[in-house]
Amino acid sequence: MTETRLRSRKSPYPLWFFLPAAAVYGVLFVVPTVSSLWFSLTRWDLSSAEFIGLENFRQFFSEPFLVKGLVNTLIYALTTSGLKTICGLLLAVLLTGNIFARGFLRTLVFFPVLVSTIGIGITFTVMMHPTKGIINAMLETLAIPGPGWLTNPALALFSVALVDLWKGVGLATLIFIAGLAAISPDYYEAARIDGATRFQQFWRITLPLVRPATITVITLSLIGGLRSFDLIWAMTRGGPGFSSDVIASVIYKQYQAGFYGLSTAGNVILFALIAIIILPLTVWLNRREVEQ
Amino acid sequence: MANRIKVILAGASALVALVAAGPSEAETTLSFLIDNSPDTVAAAEALVAAYEKIAPDVTIEIEQRPGGGEGDNIVKTRLATSEMSDVFLYNSGSLMQALKPGQTLADLSDLSSQAKVDESFKAVVRADGKLYGVPFGTAMAGGILYNRKIYQDLGLPVPKRWAEFMANNEKVKAAGKVAVAQTYRDTWTSQLFVLADYYNLHQSAPNFATDYTANKAKYATTPAAMKGFERLKEVHDAGLVNEDFGAASYDDGLRMVATGEAAHYPMLTFAVGALKQNYPENLEGVGFFAQPGDDPAKNGLTVWMPPALYVPLASQNADEARKFVDFAGSVEGCEIMVETNTAQGPSLVDGCALPADVPPAVKDMLPYFEAKATTPALEFVSPIKGPALEQITVEVGSGIRQPAEAAALYDDDVRKQAKQLGLPNW
Numbered sequence: 258m259t260e261t262r263l264r265s266r267k268s269p270y271p272l273w274f275f276l277p278a279a280a281v282y283g284v285l286f287v288v289p290t291v292s293s294l295w296f297s298l299t300r301w302d303l304s305s306a307e308f309i310g311l312e313n314f315r316q317f318f319s320e321p322f323l324v325k326g327l328v329n330t331l332i333y334a335l336t337t338s339g340l341k342t343i344c345g346l347l348l349a350v351l352l353t354g355n356i357f358a359r360g361f362l363r364t365l366v367f368f369p370v371l372v373s374t375i376g377i378g379i380t381f382t383v384m385m386h387p388t389k390g391i392i393n394a395m396l397e398t399l400a401i402p403g404p405g406w407l408t409n410p411a412l413a414l415f416s417v418a419l420v421d422l423w424k425g426v427g428l429a430t431l432i433f434i435a436g437l438a439a440i441s442p443d444y445y446e447a448a449r450i451d452g453a454t455r456f457q458q459f460w461r462i463t464l465p466l467v468r469p470a471t472i473t474v475i476t477l478s479l480i481g482g483l484r485s486f487d488l489i490w491a492m493t494r495g496g497p498g499f500s501s502d503v504i505a506s507v508i509y510k511q512y513q514a515g516f517y518g519l520s521t522a523g524n525v526i527l528f529a530l531i532a533i534i535i536l537p538l539t540v541w542l543n544r545r546e547v548e549q
Numbered sequence: 550m551a552n553r554i555k556v557i558l559a560g561a562s563a564l565v566a567l568v569a570a571g572p573s574e575a576e577t578t579l580s581f582l583i584d585n586s587p588d589t590v591a592a593a594e595a596l597v598a599a600y601e602k603i604a605p606d607v608t609i610e611i612e613q614r615p616g617g618g619e620g621d622n623i624v625k626t627r628l629a630t631s632e633m634s635d636v637f638l639y640n641s642g643s644l645m646q647a648l649k650p651g652q653t654l655a656d657l658s659d660l661s662s663q664a665k666v667d668e669s670f671k672a673v674v675r676a677d678g679k680l681y682g683v684p685f686g687t688a689m690a691g692g693i694l695y696n697r698k699i700y701q702d703l704g705l706p707v708p709k710r711w712a713e714f715m716a717n718n719e720k721v722k723a724a725g726k727v728a729v730a731q732t733y734r735d736t737w738t739s740q741l742f743v744l745a746d747y748y749n750l751h752q753s754a755p756n757f758a759t760d761y762t763a764n765k766a767k768y769a770t771t772p773a774a775m776k777g778f779e780r781l782k783e784v785h786d787a788g789l790v791n792e793d794f795g796a797a798s799y800d801d802g803l804r805m806v807a808t809g810e811a812a813h814y815p816m817l818t819f820a821v822g823a824l825k826q827n828y829p830e831n832l833e834g835v836g837f838f839a840q841p842g843d844d845p846a847k848n849g850l851t852v853w854m855p856p857a858l859y860v861p862l863a864s865q866n867a868d869e870a871r872k873f874v875d876f877a878g879s880v881e882g883c884e885i886m887v888e889t890n891t892a893q894g895p896s897l898v899d900g901c902a903l904p905a906d907v908p909p910a911v912k913d914m915l916p917y918f919e920a921k922a923t924t925p926a927l928e929f930v931s932p933i934k935g936p937a938l939e940q941i942t943v944e945v946g947s948g949i950r951q952p953a954e955a956a957a958l959y960d961d962d963v964r965k966q967a968k969q970l971g972l973p974n975w
Contacts, residue, residue, distance in 0.1 A: 300969060303629035304649065307971075316965060321958060322937075388793045408733070408795025410949055496736060497795055498944035499937075514936030515621065515647060516969050 297525045301518035313522035322499040323507060329414055330503040330530075333489075334482030336418045337425065341478045342471060344422065345429025350463065352430065353437045363434070367427035374424065378491025381420045382407065385492075410500035413493050417501060421488055425481065429474045436470025437463065472542045476535065483531050504530070577869045578608045580634035582627075584620055585613040588822040588890050589638065592686065595889040600876050607869055609636075628653045633861040635870040638685055641673040641857045642929040647970070648859075650681045655860040655867055657681055662878035665899040673854045673929045682857025683878025686886055687903075688894040689818040690914050691745035691851045691926060692839045697909065699726060699812045700836070707838050709845035711780065718789045718813070727811035728789035731946055732802040739942040741815035742784070742840070743777035744926060748849040749842030750774050751924045758930040764967065764974040768956040776842075778952035781945045795947060800827065807831035815840070817853060818893045821910050837910040839917060849922030850914065854929055855897070894918075932970060935962030 297313055299306035317323055352363050369377065384391045385406035393403030406416040444462045453461070486505035489495065495502035495510070502510075504527050511520035583593045590613065597609045612634055614623045621644065627633045628648060639645065648654065657663070658680040663671070666684060674682035693714075700707070703724055708714040718728035732738045750757055753773035760766035768774045784790060791797060791811060803820060805811035807828040814820075824832050839850040858877050860870045876882050883901035892903045892911055895918050903911070917923050928934045941959050944950040950958075967975040 300971065302647075302649070303625055304652070316968070320965075321961060382796075386793065386796050388796075405795055408793075408947075410947075494736065496940060496943055497733060497947055498940050498949050500949070510936065513619070513622070514966070515625065516936075516965070519965075519969070 293521050293524060296518055297522035299518045301521070302515070303517060306518070309518075313519045314526070316519060317522050317526060320507070322502055323504075325499055326502045326504050326507040327530075329501065330483060330485075330505075333414060333418055333421075333485060333503055334479055336415065337421045337482045337485070338475060338478040340418070340422045341425050341429045342474050344426050345474055346433050346467070346471070348426065348430045349433030349437055350459065353434055363430075366430050369424045370427040372424070374487045375491045377420065377424055378488050382492050385416060407493050408497055410497050413497060413501040417489050417492050420492065421482075421485065424488070425478060429478065432470050432474050432477075433467060436467040440466045472539075475542070476539055479538070480531060480535055483534065484527065576606055576608065577866055578610060579636060579866055579870055579873060580612060581609050581873075582612045582614060582624075582634040582637040584616040584638060586616060586822075587826060588819075589685075592886045592889045593638070595885050596877055596882060599881075599885050600873055603876070604872070607873070609873065624648070628861060631861075631863040633863060635860065635864045635866050636874055637859055637861070638856055639682075639859060641670070641682060641684075641854045642925075643932040643934060644928075645674060645682065645857065645859075646676060646932050650676045650859075651679075653862055654681045655862050655864065655871070657683065657860065657871065657874060660871065660875040660878060662875045662882075662898075665880060665901075666878060667897040667899065669852075669925065670854055670857075670897040673925070674857050682859050683874055684855050684883070684897045685858050685877065686855040686890070687892045687896050688855060689853045690837075690839070690894055690917075690923075691741055691817050691853060692815070692837055693745075694806050694814045694816050694818075694820065694910060695836050695838065696806055696809045696812050697834050697836045698809055699724075707836075708841045709848040711841045711843060713845075714841045715783070715787070718784070718787065721812040722789055726809070727791045727805060728813060729784050729791075730797070730802045730805040730811035730814040731784075731790045731794040732797040732799050733795050733943045733946065734797055734801075735799040736939040736943050738799050738802060738816065739781075739946050740939050741817070742781040742946075743938070743942055744928075745815060745840040745851050746777035746780065746842070747927045748839065748851045748922075748924050749776065749847070750927075752842065752844070752847045752849070758927060761927075761963075762931045762933060762967075762972070764972075767960045768963075769953065769960050775952055775956050778942075778945050778955050781942060782948070782952050785946050785948050790946075799823075803827065807835055809834070818910060818914060819853075821893050821908055822890055824910075825908070832908045832910075835908070835910050837913040839922075849920075849924065850917035851926050852894070852923045853926050855893075932972070933963050933966045935959055935966050937962040 296306060298308060298310060300309050300312075301307075348366055352359060352366065356362070385393075387393060387403070387405040387408055390403075390406075392406065396403040404412055407413050440463065444466070445458055448458050448462060484505055485503060486509065489501060489503055489506055490509065493501045495506040504523065508520050508523035508527065511523060581593065581597065583589050590611075593611055597611060601607060601609065614620050624633075624637065624639050625648065639648070656679045660680075660683065662683060663680055670684050670688075671680055674680055695707075699705070699721060703720050705717045705720060706713070708717055721728040750771075750773045754766070754771055757766055757771060757774065766774075768778075791805065793801075797805075800823075802811075802814045802816065803824055804827075806814035807824055808831055818837060821832075821835075824835060839848060841848060858874050860867060860874055864870050877886075878898065880898055880900045883896055883898040887896060887901065887903060892907055894911060894914050896903060938959055941950070941955050941962070945952055945955045964975060
């Protein structure tokens with residue numbers, strides 16, 4: 258009874274207060290989304306669109322490199338997300354500890370986040386040059402033959418993933434530092450009195466209590482990894498050949514070739530893929546949290 | 550109330566008069582869209598300056614756009630939304646056909662300058678029997694740039710057979726130099742061994758282009774068409790390429806062949822413009838020959854047509870735009886462009902002579918034209934060119950994929966393009 262009355266009580270704001278926000282949201286999000294669903298079903302050359310049903314999707318899935326792009330996307334997303342979570346947590350623990358020049362080190366770790374991705378891509382492309390790059394030159398002084406970081410098809414995707422880690426770990430660290438700061442020092446004090454080792458403290462206290470931050474980092478970095486494009490494009494353009502192509506770069510290539518309908522269909526697929534992976538994952542991660 | 554209406558009406562009619570009077574009298578401003586390569590900008594500026602002298606009431610504003618796929622998108626988007634400039638520069642051949650010229654471009658068949666334009670160029674700007682463009686610049690060719698000093702020092706002959714070419718390569722390698730420069734950082738440069746082989750393909754299979762467009766011939770099932778892929782692999786497998794081929798750029802390739810680090814660089818002769826800009830002191834040291842085939846008696850050159858100037862149907866200043874384009878296509882316009890830039894090949898306007906001091910790489914092309922041993926590249930005789938060719942040739946040239954498999958993969962890529970164009974039989 259009371260509940261129903263509460264719910265039916267009028268909001269103090271009239272409905273048309275929402276209209277400006279709804280209009281902006283509609284124009285910038287709803288209209289493009291709906292129209293891209295439509296265009297993905299057409300052969301579209303910008304001046305005219307001919308309805309061809311699901312042909313674009315059929316074509317996209319029969320694309321010899323879509324499967325490769327799909328697998329690469331998953332490998333890339335899992336690698337970068339996993340590494341960012343682990344390295345981010347370790348760095349955060351290190352940087353919240355009582356160490357020398359803590360503020361400076363925090364700045365140093367966070368700095369790459371602020372630099373333009375394309376700039377980082379170009380810089381690392383130069384540094385990873387097989388004969389003239391500084392990385393292989395340094396390896397050479399240690400008498401280690403440096404690989405073709407970006408020109409070896411087996412390595413290219415992982416080289417880009419490592420650069421992505423370098424660029425993105427600062428943000429993960431920041432989120433973890435915030436999470437760690439929220440843990441009450443009382444727990445550690447009690448654990449120390451009980452004689453717990455540093456490792457036991459980390460495993461039994463830090464890790465479980467930093468869980469909300471972990472979920473945030475995993476979700477954010479996984480979404481970022483799945484739709485990653487700029488760094489891959491700047492460093493390898495999906496190459497050599499197709500070996501580091503991800504879905505986003507396949508889509509971009511279709512667009513460049515003038516297959517607008519096909520590339521829109523690719524975007525719809527990417528949208529669906531991210532939704533399929535991220536929605537259940539967040540539900541699952543959050544449920545575990547509630548259970549605990 | 551009635552007064553107010555009168556005022557509004559008077560105002561409106563004054564406005565209409567103003568709008569109507571504006572463009573018809575005196576000053577006309579034309580917009581002119583070009584790509585942003587320094588060669589193009591220089592030629593366009595010279596052309597505009599010359600035209601503004603003979604037509605003082607016309608002002609032409611040059612707009613620049615990027616080249617490559619990004620530029621294609623800009624041109625297509627602006628045409629589709631009727632936002633195109635009064636005159637624009639764009640590729641001829643299959644890319645022009647993709648603009649749907651019948652619906653978007655003005656018919657330029659009756660321009661007086663068309664009388665002197667070479668038929669080979671008209672063929673690549675024609676649709677439904679109408680001409681839509683005039684040439685901007687000279688023809689160019691795909692083949693092999695070579696370092697003349699290395700050839701002199703090692704006493705090498707200019708090869709007419711593939712086997713001779715490979716023998717030359719071995720000698721260059723033995724002399725401790727890079728035999729063939731490959732530059733896969735800029736993936737488009739990897740296609741040349743395949744694309745420039747089209748003359749040889751055309752000699753063995755004269756109907757290939759027609760059959761290929763009609764979905765009757767395939768790269769994978771035509772042995773002569775496979776040759777390009779096989780040659781690319783052969784060069785890689787023999788260890789003739791530069792060590793950093795996967796990371797080297799187009800400019801690295803030009804530097805290598807110009808300074809004598811490498812003996813050969815398969816490339817289009819438009820590179821002569823870049824060579825002149827970046828390595829002017831080495832320009833004399835770079836020569837050029839057509840890609841050798843199996844039969845020395847049938848050695849010839851695959852030719853690329855220059856881009857063209859077009860007028861969109863939606864132009865508000867169509868008459869003035871046509872006059873400017875007519876000037877650009879005339880002998881006078883052609884001479885201005887040839888003088889501004891180094892010619893990249895023979896001119897396509899009758900009576901527009903090349904300057905006497907063209908660089909050797911361009912001089913080397915002329916005998917093929919005199920002997921009529923030339924054919925337009927496949928992309929000018931067929932509307933289909935698969936977009937993934939450059940990635941596929943990178944794979945073959947890096948030893949990642951075998952030629953047969955690569956050719957089959959390319960056939961798949963071509964199928965997609967043909968379907969998107971809505972060609973029959975696909």
